Amino acid sequence: MSTATATHHDGHHADHPTGIMRWLTTTNHKDIGTMYLTFSLIMFLIGGIMILAVRAELFQPGMQLMQPEFFNQLIGVHALVMIFAALMPAATGFANWMLPLQLGAPDMALPRLNNWGFWLLPPAAMLLLAPFVLALFGIGDGAVATGWTFYAPLSVQGGIGTDFAIFAVHLLGISSVMGSINVLVTIFNMRAPGMTLMKMPIFAWGWMITAFLLIATIPVLAGGVTMLLTDRHFGTHFFDAAGGGDPILFQHLFWFFGHPEVYIVLLPVWGLIPHILTTFARKPTYGYKAQVYSFWAIGILSVVVWAHHFFTVGLPTPALLYFMYSTMSISLPLAVLFFCWIATMWKGSMTFETPMLFTVGWIILFGIGGLTGLVLADVAADAQYHHSYFVVAHFHYTLFAGGIMGIMAGVYYWLPKMTGHMYSEKLGKLHFWLTAIAFNVTFIPQFFLGLAGMPRRIPDYALQFSEFNMISTIGAFTLGLSQLIFVYNIIRTVRGGEKATDKVWESPEGLEWTLPSPPPYHSFSEQPVVK
Amino acid sequence: MVFRFLQKVGMGLMLVLWSFAARAEYAWNFPTPATPMAADTLHVHNKFMVITMIIFVVVLGIMIYSIYAHRKSKGHQPASFTGPGTKAQVFWTLVPFAILLYIDFILMGIPAYHSVLLMQDTKNGAEMVVKVTGSQWRWQYEYMDGDAKGIQFVSTLTTTPDQIANQAAKNEHYLLEVDNPLVLPVNKKVRILLTANDVIHTWWVPAFGSARDAIPGFLRETWVQIEKPGTYRGQCKELCGKGHGFMPVVVEAKPEAEYNIWVAEQKAKMSAASADAGKEWSQEELMTQGKAVYEKNCAACHQPDGKGIPPTFPALAGSKIINGPNFDASGKLLADSHVDRVFNGKNAMPAWKTMLSDADIAAVVTYERNSFGNTMGDLVQPSQIKALR
Numbered sequence: 001m002s003t004a005t006a007t008h009h010d011g012h013h014a015d016h017p018t019g020i021m022r023w024l025t026t027t028n029h030k031d032i033g034t035m036y037l038t039f040s041l042i043m044f045l046i047g048g049i050m051i052l053a054v055r056a057e058l059f060q061p062g063m064q065l066m067q068p069e070f071f072n073q074l075i076g077v078h079a080l081v082m083i084f085a086a087l088m089p090a091a092t093g094f095a096n097w098m099l100p101l102q103l104g105a106p107d108m109a110l111p112r113l114n115n116w117g118f119w120l121l122p123p124a125a126m127l128l129l130a131p132f133v134l135a136l137f138g139i140g141d142g143a144v145a146t147g148w149t150f151y152a153p154l155s156v157q158g159g160i161g162t163d164f165a166i167f168a169v170h171l172l173g174i175s176s177v178m179g180s181i182n183v184l185v186t187i188f189n190m191r192a193p194g195m196t197l198m199k200m201p202i203f204a205w206g207w208m209i210t211a212f213l214l215i216a217t218i219p220v221l222a223g224g225v226t227m228l229l230t231d232r233h234f235g236t237h238f239f240d241a242a243g244g245g246d247p248i249l250f251q252h253l254f255w256f257f258g259h260p261e262v263y264i265v266l267l268p269v270w271g272l273i274p275h276i277l278t279t280f281a282r283k284p285t286y287g288y289k290a291q292v293y294s295f296w297a298i299g300i301l302s303v304v305v306w307a308h309h310f311f312t313v314g315l316p317t318p319a320l321l322y323f324m325y326s327t328m329s330i331s332l333p334l335a336v337l338f339f340c341w342i343a344t345m346w347k348g349s350m351t352f353e354t355p356m357l358f359t360v361g362w363i364i365l366f367g368i369g370g371l372t373g374l375v376l377a378d379v380a381a382d383a384q385y386h387h388s389y390f391v392v393a394h395f396h397y398t399l400f401a402g403g404i405m406g407i408m409a410g411v412y413y414w415l416p417k418m419t420g421h422m423y424s425e426k427l428g429k430l431h432f433w434l435t436a437i438a439f440n441v442t443f444i445p446q447f448f449l450g451l452a453g454m455p456r457r458i459p460d461y462a463l464q465f466s467e468f469n470m471i472s473t474i475g476a477f478t479l480g481l482s483q484l485i486f487v488y489n490i491i492r493t494v495r496g497g498e499k500a501t502d503k504v505w506e507s508p509e510g511l512e513w514t515l516p517s518p519p520p521y522h523s524f525s526e527q528p529v530v531k
Numbered sequence: 532m533v534f535r536f537l538q539k540v541g542m543g544l545m546l547v548l549w550s551f552a553a554r555a556e557y558a559w560n561f562p563t564p565a566t567p568m569a570a571d572t573l574h575v576h577n578k579f580m581v582i583t584m585i586i587f588v589v590v591l592g593i594m595i596y597s598i599y600a601h602r603k604s605k606g607h608q609p610a611s612f613t614g615p616g617t618k619a620q621v622f623w624t625l626v627p628f629a630i631l632l633y634i635d636f637i638l639m640g641i642p643a644y645h646s647v648l649l650m651q652d653t654k655n656g657a658e659m660v661v662k663v664t665g666s667q668w669r670w671q672y673e674y675m676d677g678d679a680k681g682i683q684f685v686s687t688l689t690t691t692p693d694q695i696a697n698q699a700a701k702n703e704h705y706l707l708e709v710d711n712p713l714v715l716p717v718n719k720k721v722r723i724l725l726t727a728n729d730v731i732h733t734w735w736v737p738a739f740g741s742a743r744d745a746i747p748g749f750l751r752e753t754w755v756q757i758e759k760p761g762t763y764r765g766q767c768k769e770l771c772g773k774g775h776g777f778m779p780v781v782v783e784a785k786p787e788a789e790y791n792i793w794v795a796e797q798k799a800k801m802s803a804a805s806a807d808a809g810k811e812w813s814q815e816e817l818m819t820q821g822k823a824v825y826e827k828n829c830a831a832c833h834q835p836d837g838k839g840i841p842p843t844f845p846a847l848a849g850s851k852i853i854n855g856p857n858f859d860a861s862g863k864l865l866a867d868s869h870v871d872r873v874f875n876g877k878n879a880m881p882a883w884k885t886m887l888s889d890a891d892i893a894a895v896v897t898y899e900r901n902s903f904g905n906t907m908g909d910l911v912q913p914s915q916i917k918a919l920r
Contacts, residue, residue, distance in 0.1 A: 061705060062697040068773040141843060147770050153747060154730040154772060157879065159843075241748020247731060248746065281601070282609040290614075312733060313744045314751035317651045324643060328635040335631050339624070342594055347610040349603040360598065364591060371583040378639065380568070380646030381575045383742045384561060387733065387768040451576075452558035453737035455768035458776030460695060462707045462764075464558065 016521075024119070027111030028521065029096045032118050034418075036093030037411075039121055040086050041487065044404070046129070047081035048480050050074045055476040058469050063460055071459035072145035073161065077128060079148035080165065083265065084172045085125050087399070090407045091268035092117075092179045095207050097418060099183065101512035101519060102201040104192030104528045109185040117178040124171035131161035147457055149258070150224075152239035152250040156231050163232070166225045173218040180211035192511065194530035198292070201510055202285065205292050206271020209299040210264050216303060217257040217264075224253030248313050255306035263302045265399065267295060269406030270337060273359055276413050277341060279508040280356035281348025287340040294333035294340075301330050311382045320379045327377040334370055338363070353505075354428030358409035361436045362401060369397030372447075387457075390450025393443045401439060408435075408486065415493055416500035420518035423493040427485055434482035441475030562738045565763060565784070566755050569740025571646050575639075582634060650741070653754040657722035661713070665725070665732030665745035665767065666881050668774025668831075672713045675724070679794045682801065684711045685886045687827060688777050695777075707764040710827070712781035716790035720756045728881060730772065736765030736780055744769060757784040774831070808889040808913040814897070817910060821898025824891045828883075829899075837903030843879060848903035857896075857911065864919060870896055870911060874919060889916040 016022055026032060054074050057065045066074075096114065100107055108114050131143040144165035146155045155162050187208050191200065228250065230236040237243020239250045274285045285291070307315060307323040315323070341363055350356070372394040376385055385391055408431075416422050445468035450456075454465045461469065500517040511530075515523055560577070564570040601607045615621045660675040673683035686709045693699040695706075702708060715721055725734055725745040734753075735742035743753040757763070765780040785793060826835065832844040839846035847853055857870045864871055873896055876882035883892055890913040900907040 061701065063695050064697065068776065072770065072773065072775070145772075151731060151770070154770065157730060157772070241746075246749070248749075282603070284611060284613045286612070287614055310744075312742050313731075313746065314749075317647060320647050320651070321644065324647070325636065325640065328640065331631060331635060332628060335628060338590065339627060342590070342597070345594065345597050346601065347597075347607070347612075348601050349607050349609040350598065350601055351603045352598075360594070363594070367587060367590065371587055374583065374635075375576070375579045378575055378579065378643045378646070380643065380650045380740075381572050381579070383650065384572055384576070384737065384740060386742060448559055451560050453562060453765065455735070455766050455776075457770045458766070460706060460776050463701060463703070463705050 025115070027107075027115050029100050029108045029111070029114065030418075030519070030521065032108075032114050033093045033096030033098075035118050036089045036096055036121075039118075039125075040090035040093060041490070043081050043085035043089070043125060045483070045487070047078050047086055048483065050078040050081070052476060052480050054078065055473040057459060058461070059473040060470070061461055061463055061466055066459075068459040069145060070142060072147070072457070073132070073143040075457055076145060076147045077132075077143050077165075080128055080144075080168070081125070083148065083261070083399070084169070085121065085128070087265045087403050087407070088172075088176060089121060090404075091207070091210070091265065092176075094203075094268065094272065094407075094410055094414070095179070095183050098414060098512060099186055099204060099207065100190070101417075101515065101523065102204060102510055103186065103190060103195065104511045104524050104530065105186060105190035106522065106524050106527075108182050109190055110182045113178050114182055117175045117182065120171045120175040120178075124168045124175065127164045127168035127171065131159075131164050134160075149254055150228060150250070151254075152228060152231065152247050155228055155250075156239065163229065166229050169225050170222055173222050176214050177218050180214040183207050183211045184215075192524075192527045192530050198289065199530060201271075202274045202288065202291060203268070203271035205295055206267040206269070209295045210267040213260045213264050213267075213299055213302065217260045220253055221257035224250060224257070227253070248310070251310045251313065252306070255309045256303070259306040259309060260299075260302045262395075262398065263298055265403050266406075267299070269362075269403060269410070270295065272410045272413070273341060273362065273406060274344060275508075275510065276355045276359045276409055277344040279413070279505050280353065280359075281345050281350050282507055283344060283348040284509075285340070286343035286346075287336070290336050291340050294336040297333040298330060301326065301333070305330065308377060308382070311379050312386050324377055324379045328374065331370070331374050338367065338370075351506075353412075354423070354425060354432055355409045355413035357429060357432045358405055358412065361432065362405045362409060365397055365401030365405065365436070365439065369394060369402050372397065385450065387455055388450035389446040389454045389456055392456050393446035393450065396439075396443050396446075400443075405435065405439075411486075411490070414512075415490065416504045417512060417515075417517050417519070419494050420500055420516075421493045421497040422500050422504075423489050423497070427489045427492075431482060431485040431489065434485070435479065438475050438479035438482055442472050442479055443475070445469070445472045445475075561740075564740060565738040565757050565759055565761070566740055567758075568650060568755070569738055571649060572740040575642060575646060578642075579639060582638070650753075653722050653752045656720050657754060658719045659716075660722045660724060661715070662724045662726070663713075663734050663745060664728060664885070665734065665771070665778075666728035666886070667730065667772050667879070668767075668778040669886075670709075670713075670732075670734070670767075670778065670780060671886055672711075678791070679797070682794065682797045685828075686711045686713065686781065688779060690777075704764065706777065707766070707779045707781065709779055709781045712762070712783045714783045714785060714790065714793050715755070715757060716787050717757050717760050717784045719787075720754060723753050723755065725751045725753070728885075729879075731769050732767045732771050732778070733769040734765075734780055735768045736763050736782055738763045739765075739782075742768060757782075760784050760786055760789075804888050804890065808917045811914075812890070812893070812910070812912060814901075814910055817894045817897040818901065819894075820890065821894035821896070822902075824887065824895040825898055825902075828887070829895065832879075837899070837905075847899055848905065850905070853899055853905050854907060857909075858915070862915075869900065870916070870919075874916070884920070889913040889920075892916045 017025060023035060057071060096108060131140055134140050135142040140160040143161040145158055187204050227238040231238050237245040239245045239247045278285050305323060305327045308327045376382055376394060412423060412428055449465055449468045454461055502516050503513050504517060511528060561573045564573050615624045659677050662673040662675055664671040669685050669687045671685050674680055689708050689710050690706050694701050725743055727745040727747040729747060732745045733742055734745055739755045741753045741755060743751050761784055763782045767775060767778045833839045833847050837847040852872055853869050855868060856865060857868045859865055872880060873892055874884045893911045893913040893916050896911045
């Protein structure tokens with residue numbers, strides 16, 4: 001997409017370096033956004049290949065393809081890659097590309113910070129993946145094998161992969177905090193004259209809450225993993241009972257970050273969904289204020305419910321009750337959002353281009369994730385669900401359907417604006433149907449596996465779990481291969497194809513649609529006025 | 532054309548799923564509950580599933596109707612409302628949230644409150660106490676009171692490596708079978724104390740509806756009251772390293788009379804073992820017993836040929852520790868000696884003093900000192916191990 005932008009406008013703006021130096025030194029929000037999105041797509045494929053290897057091993061009972069040690073490395077790094085290197089950078093990529101265009105700003109507020117924020121990501125990804133390669137040369141015993149949660153004391157026991165992952169998390173955290181500061185400064189200072197906070201595009205609201213949550217919780221995670229590092233190498237006993245520490249302390253620190261993280265990933269998506277619904281229902285957003293207040297409510301609630309991730313560690317009864325009821329109360333603002341989304345569709349004049357298909361599919365599948373989350377809040381029943389495949393299915397409904405499918409809707413929605421070309425509608429629709437069907441074939445069986453008693457993170461399983469695992473693996477491979485259509489469609493659109501109009505869609509709302517497609521390298525040099 | 536193809540694929544998948552559904556023995560829900568707690572959990576789960584299904588179907592129905600009726604291709608003109616307009620509309624907007632509040636905090640919230648109290652009530656009316664210790668990758672059980680007081684044993688997976696490697700046919704209870712299951716009487720409330728030696732494990736039997744973490748350095752508790760005799764199987768469900776998938780929990784629930792017979796048998800075995808520890812063993816006896824102990828407990832990490840998986844699991848063949856002395860001239864145990872390492876453990880090596888009998892430790896040490904090319908020639912007697920306790 002950037003090649004197209006570059007050739008188009010180099011005549012007017014020859015003041016930036018070309019080739020590799022352009023990308024290394026750029027402070028342009030569109031270039032940086034493109035890099036974030038490209039990085040995210042690459043990591044999405046890497047994380048996907050890892051989990052396909054895992055699903056292949058789980059196709060049948062017995063160990064076929066790998067050792068349990070390697071299996072444990074794959075599942076943990078899959079999660080870290082998908083959450084930190086695929087989902088979060090995709091959201092930041094959209095923020096970079098779209099926030100200045102939506103707010104009528106010439107660029108992000110802190111362009112150099114922006115460049116640095118991106119360029120911390122590739123080294124972080126290398127730190128995550130390097131132990132796999134080092135192990136091939138006999139150095140260390142592979143990547144972090146504790147799952148993405150780093151629970152002590154298992155993580156204290158682990159090899160150098162754990163140290164690599166700790167430093168990777170530090171870098172990713174610094175990058176996220178810098179991205180968040182940039183988003184906040186941009187939103188508060190660079191809105192077009194006349195655009196009050198309550199007139200702002202709802203995508204900006206979603207990102208604002210995400211940014212606050214990141215700044216509030218990433219330091220806690222960084223502190224937690226640093227304590228882990230000193231426990232591992234410098235003789236401290238934060239998580240060791242023998243020295244007066246407590247392994248559960250780590251879980252509190254981790255999930256104080258980890259639960260808000262769910263909403264950190266989801267809020268930008270909740271922000272972009274109303275834009276797509278409005279465009280394709282040809283009707284203004286229903287309950288703008290209600291949605292904004294729900295974002296705030298969810299943001300605040302998300303930092304006070306963390307212990308529902310470890311009900312089984314033996315918390316005292318009052319704590320169990322508090323975390324159960326506070327978790328249940330998240331369903332209320334979430335229900336407001338669902339209400340508003342459906343009410344936006346209601347009595348519209350809908351068409352179903354690919355972004356809308358993904359959005360409708362997203363609402364349904366994310367709904368399943370939300371409803372199963374409601375059951376998980378029940379402490380007594382959670383003893384059964386906890387760390388079983390039921391939970392695996394649940395959080396893939398929120399993070400794959402609720403996160404990645406929402407991101408995909410955004411890609412199809414904004415790609416024509418970014419590149420100036422229309423994507424192939426046929427391939428887009430094919431991609432949607434394959435993804436939606438294969439996703440369900442993969443994860444519905446996992447609900448039943450969990451209920452039947454299959455724990456997560458086991459490399460081999462008892463015979464009664466065979467059939468469902470087989471179906472799930474078939475689904476996973478279909479899901480994985482379908483994403484190649486997505487990649488092909490994007491590449492094809494970047495390289496050429498039918499010209500997109502400035503508005504792209506019939507009657508989209510927002511400042512980004514007042515610019516040409518693709519927008520010039522420097523846009524809104526003079527701020528537009530919003531009435 | 533593509534869509535027709537997809538339709539066909541979808542139909543095919545539905546048929547496959549349906550054929551699974553038709554197989555009655557396949558599990559679609561929690562296993563049949565064996566304790567009051569599990570019955571309560573199943574009840575809560577079923578109720579919740581019905582409620583969420585209703586919500587899902589109603590919301591989906593409204594959405595599908597809208598998708599069908601309010602589409603451009605049918606010429607539907609878009610409305611322009613952005614919120615409830617009249618007072619009646621405001622009222623109807625609030626209704627779903629009132630229903631949700633009722634579901635969250637009354638319909639589900641009140642039973643959930645009672646379930647939590649039931650789950651947490653480990654002490655009232657408890658008739659016996661069993662301590663469960665998780666270690667990488669086996670469970671240890673110890674009876675804390677009553678006639679069974681003092682009985683303790685280790686419960687290890689019996690599925691053979693060749694089954695896991697697909698070189699032999701898999702047993703019916705593949706990966707869910709152990710040498711020494713936990714034996715409990717039926718209809719007695721058993722308080723279960725949990726702890727761990729190394730990392731966090733979770734003791735879980737789905738039919739009991741209770742899962743609780745075993746945390747190194749801390750005691751946690753749960754309880755069971757099994758209502759029907761039988762064998763119940765579960766697994767560790769907290770990632771605990773490479774053997775996480777290979778440390779099942781097996782519980783045999785027996786009627787009281789049979790349970791008492793079992794206790795008496797165990798007591799008899801214990802006194803025999805303590806007599807064993809007193810007598811002088813021959814090299815042949817120690818080597819035979821040692822080989823059996825080694826293959827069951829040590830071979831998973833140090834490998835059957837004693838070559839280990841360095842650096843995590845060191846080789847025993849040619850090991851400096853094994854080929855060195857155990858006791859000084861006065862008979863005192865040397866630090867970092869072979870016996871010290873087996874008895875007290877270090878890092879990933881567990882302290883076997885809590886898991887093996889005196890005779891077993893003496894035998895396995897003797898076996899290791901005289902196998903895999905190690906030729907120390909000396910014997911370690913159970914009495915020497917007994918003296919260390």
